[in-house]
Amino acid sequence: MRAAIIVFPGSNCDRDMAVALKAAGADVSMVWHKDATLPEGVDLVAVPGGFSFGDYLRCGAIAAQSPVSQAIVAHVERGGYALGVCNGFQVLTETGLLPGALMRNAGLKFLCKTVGLKVATTASAFTEGYAKGDVVNYPVAHHDGNYTADPETLAVLQGEDRIAFTYAQNPNGSVADIAGVLSENRRVLGMMPHPERAVDAGHGGTDGKALFAGLLGQLTAA
């Protein structure tokens, strides 16, 4: 399985993502945001966390206009997989590949802690390694993780079983406790918590491993 990790000025979880994907067995390449094309044969695009372009204007707004973002959109439109974590989730909503938007945390504070997440669906390559209702622990580190969507969009997400993870205890005020959502074809996942920071005993937990293992399993078989 070939994965491309996008690097923007201000990305800071790109190497963590590379370590997590390599540990799961992926062939990883890093792609600078000015590249207008992705390496040939890429199965998964990972958009990492960080503060792309200093969060100017809105989190992810400038990154979504980078040359590489057009290539990400084309990859997804071809049926490719994409994972956006934290700032990566913000970038994917700004490109329109995922619905909704991420607003300032309801409590206004930057949150940096480990939170419990409920696996809300197992019907995706990202979550098939878990059991529905499992509570997993991933770190969060964000200021703008308050997911919102209009009532119609929320009804669609719920009706199509596209909410991947919910917070066991909502830290940021997100609508319906949403921590991560899937695209209509279930091949794009955006989430605020960091699975790549929970793949080694040194991280304090390894609950994120099953996400990468599931992804690798499905993409390698395909």
Added chain:
Amino acid sequence: MKARVHVMLKNGVLDPQGAAVKHALGTLGFAGVEDVRQGKVIELELAEGTTEATIGEMCEKLLANTVIESYRVEVL
């Protein structure tokens, strides 16, 4: 020519920063502040003849996230 773009969270979208400012005004003793909404103002210096339609496109594509924000263009 100049244009000023006002970007605000849409009505009905909870504005936690506005709520915090409202709370702080109350703490300072200002009574009767019923609601506070916080937004941003973006000033554009533009070539003469730039149409309002073009400015609208700038807002739709970049300056505002129309999922949560509304905008108003003022040509100066």
